[in-house]
Amino acid sequence: MNTKSTVSGILCLILFFITCGQVFALPDSSGRLTYEAPITTSNVSLSGVTASSSMYIRLEDYWNVNSLTLHLDYQATQLAAKEHSSVTLKMNGTGFYSFRPVVDKKQMNLTVPVPKELLVQGNNTLSINGYIVTDLPDGVCVPTEKRDSWLELYKTSYAEINYAKQAIGNSIHSFYQQFVGTDTLKGKMSALAVPNRSDSSELEAAVYALSGLAKGNRSEDATIPMLTLEDADLAERSQLVIVSLFKNLPDKWKTALGQPDVHDKALIRMVNAGSQSALIVTSDDPLMLKKAGRFVGNVSLVSQVDGPEKWIDQNTNVETPAINVSRDVTLTETGDKLTGMMHQEKSYFVSLPANRSIAESSKISLNFRYSDNLDFDRSLVTILINDTPIGSKKLTKELSNQDELTLTIPKNLGSTGSITVTAAFDLELKSAGCIELQDQMPWAYITKDSLLQLNTKDRTDMLFNSYPNPFLRDASFNQIAVLVPDKMDSYDYLTVGSLFHLLGKYAEANTGQVTFYKNQELPADSKMQHYNLISVGSFKDNPWLQKHNNKLFFQYSQDGERFVSNEKMSIEENYGKRIGTLQLMESPYNQGYGWLAVTGPSSKTSFLASNLLSSDSMKWKVYGDGVVTDVDGNTKAFRFKKEVQQEGSGLVEQITERGDVLAFIVALALTFILVVVSLIFLIRKYRKKAGEE
Structure with missing residues (x-):
């Protein structure tokens, strides 16, 4: 073997691991792996004499952790x-290390091993408690809260985890765990695969399955790609989910399955072939294949299958429970205690469908108690929704054993989708500057009676600001028709995968409908009126797009080679050939229905645009209703539609969403009917007496 080429190959391998986000290290001699987990996605500021912050480090259930080391980048005042x-x-909750921050003008680095016995599978809470003193006025007193007391923890901090993987075994549940694991996704070791010339049923089943896999993906940037079974990149993936009609499976996977009878049933089976593990979803019946795709899209069901296979037939129930979008939400199941003087916070995450916003008459009721040694002239509690304060209340000694704060949530918060509710206590002590912090430590306790009465409504504006509206309704796919080229290439499949990775992440239910149409399969216009449309592909590859080019915000030239300038953007001829666009418009078939055009002069530029709607980490760049992106990463967003006022919900809709008002109206109606009936009987009674007389 050529020594020079060997060294070159090793250098290339090392370079590969360095450039892949610096997430993985090579396994050591014992076969153990190293994963670098970010501690925080943004800088964390600890401000004030006493301040604390909590972050989370997730350890996957299939990791046998040998050690965890913190690498903290910080700077102190x-x-x-x-x-x-x-x-x-x-x-x-258990302290394991204290240090005196090094005071310097530059960023400092600290490496700290975490005792293994403090770690648990799943989420681990890392708390950083700062006590930053800038002066000692009389040598014995603790200084009061000051703005020049701060410590900044930088987002470059990370946890280095040394671990070994458990064997996948022979279980669909364990396969699913590892398929969506953070190390698997970051290492680009998993993929969803479909036949090279997939028919509509295979694509539909694939996106149902992808939606469930995406919900298990906890990463904000890593995605699960949709590849074809002939894609060369597939050989580099160690874990696959394959969705295909049995006749279209490659011989390699048919052999691994044997000869199953799938003419009227679907089979979901885990198999191994060489260095790859695959979960194969297959059937001879297109309807059964789509039903099996919905089963994989139901995270709860997939997580319960301990065996290597699952058969799906006509009697198998695969649907998720109905989503109640207006409901009462308990903030804490057991109650939460906050300990410490000055500012203390507790936050609660409330999951909502991404296309729903808070409606009128939503309320929050916070029940709590607190210590009676506070300075009640300065102590208070504040409630925030998505970091926006909505109301406060002064704490009093008389109500310290049982207090309550009830607030109506403002309808102009502008929040869409899931929200964060924060209860912030300012627990001030008398003469706080001259006491030991350990003495008479103030506390507050949020009881399990705290409740969020949540009423929501659908967003109706056709803008990326409220995406995925209109493609989701009540957390489920909302009658989506996907218009794809007759001959899809690898970039077209990647584009479809990107779009449904994010849509699937938002879709809590698996009951919605997605239908794929190629140009030669398009139904009559009367049927298309009932769909929200997603068109994929270039002008030349998609005849349907050619027909509706004049309705695009960014239109193609007559030859379809490039985009042309419009009232918002001047586009140079060559530049117009290498950009991709996202355009959100009303359906050409029916008002109130949407059309998302993901298009570029080539399938590669279309895929470039779809990346902006593939993950939460990219979606922030997208707003307005027309977006342009290029190969250099430059993204520009525009608004073409005129601004209109959000339509308020009608009186009937408001009443039906308010259970208390509806009950009152029913009671009032019954009372009215009872009064009328009583009057009728009285009139008849006295008429009868009058007649007898």
């Missing part, structure tokens, strides 16, 4: 009193 300031680290 230059005014900090070095011998009196300190920072304490806790893992899952």
Whole structure:
């Protein structure tokens, strides 16, 4: 073997691991792996004399963790009193390391091993508690809260996890765990595969399955690609989900399955072939294949299958439970305690469909109690929704054992989708500057009676600001028709995968309908009136797009080679050939229905545009109703439709969404009917007496 080429190959391999986001290291001699998990996605500021913040480090259930080491990048205020300031680290509530922050003008680095016995499978809570002192006025008193007391933890901080993987075994449940695991996704080791010339049923079943897999993906940037079974990249993936009619499966996977009878049933089976593990979803019946896709899209059901296979027939129930979008939400099941003086917070995440917003008459009722040694002239509680304060209340000694704050949530918050509710307590002490912090430590306790009465409504504006509206309704696919080229290439499949990865992540239910149409399969216009449309592909590859080119915000030239300038953007001829666009418009068939055009002069530029709607980390770049992106990563968003007022919900709709109002109206109606009936009987009674007389 050529020594020079061998060295070159090793260098290339090392370079590969360095450039892949610096996430993985090579396995050591014992076969163990190293994963670098970010601690926070943004800088964390600890402001004030006493401040704390919590972050989460997830350890996958299939990891056998050998060690976890924290690499913290921080900077402390230059005014900090070095011998009196300190920072304490806790893992899952147990302190394990304290240090005095180094005071310098530059970023400092700290490496700290975490005791293994403090770690648990799943989410681990890392708490950072700062006590930053900038002066000691009389040598014995603790200084009061000051703005020059701060410590900044940078987002470059990370946890280095050394672990070994458990064997996947022979279980669909364990396969699913590892398929959507953070290390698997970051390492680009998993993929969804379909036949090279997939028919509509295979594509439909594939996106149903992809939606469930995407919901298990906890990463904000890593995605699960949709590849064809002939794609060369597939050989590099160690874990596959294959969705295909049995006749279209490659011989390699048919052999692994044997000869199953799938003419009127669907089979979901885990198989191994060489270094690859695959979950194969197959049937001879297109309807059964789509039903099996919905089964994989139901995370709860997939997580319950301990065996290597699952058969789907006419009697198999695969649907998720109905989603109640207006409901009462309990903030805490057991109650939560906050301990410490000054500012203390507790946040609660409330899941909502991405296309729903808070409607009128939504309320929050916070029940709590607190210590009676506070300075009640300065202590209060504040409630925030998505970091926006909606109301406060002063704490009093008389109500310290049982207090309550009820607020109506403003309808002009502008929040869409899931929300974060924060209860912020300012627990001030009298003479706080001259006491030991450990003495008479103030506390507050949020009881399990705290409740969020949530009424929501659908967003109706056709803008990327409220995407995925209109393609989801009540957390389910909303009658989507996907118009694809007759001959799809690898970029077209990647585009479809990108779009439904994010849509699937938002879709909590698997009951919605997605239908794929190629140009020669398009139904009559009367049927298309009932669909929200997604068109994929270039002008030349998609005849349907050619027909509706004049309705695009960014239109093609007559030869379809490039985009032309419009009232919002001047486009140079060559530049118009290498950009991709996202355009959100009303359906050409029916008002109130949407049309998303994901298109570029080539399938590659279309895929470039679809990446903007593939993950939460990219979606923030998209707003308005027309977006342009190029190969250099430049993205521009525009608004073409005129601004209109959001339509308020009608009186009947408001009444039906308010259970208390509806009950009152029913009771009032029954009372009215009872009064009328009583009057009728009285009139008849006295008429009868009058007649007898």
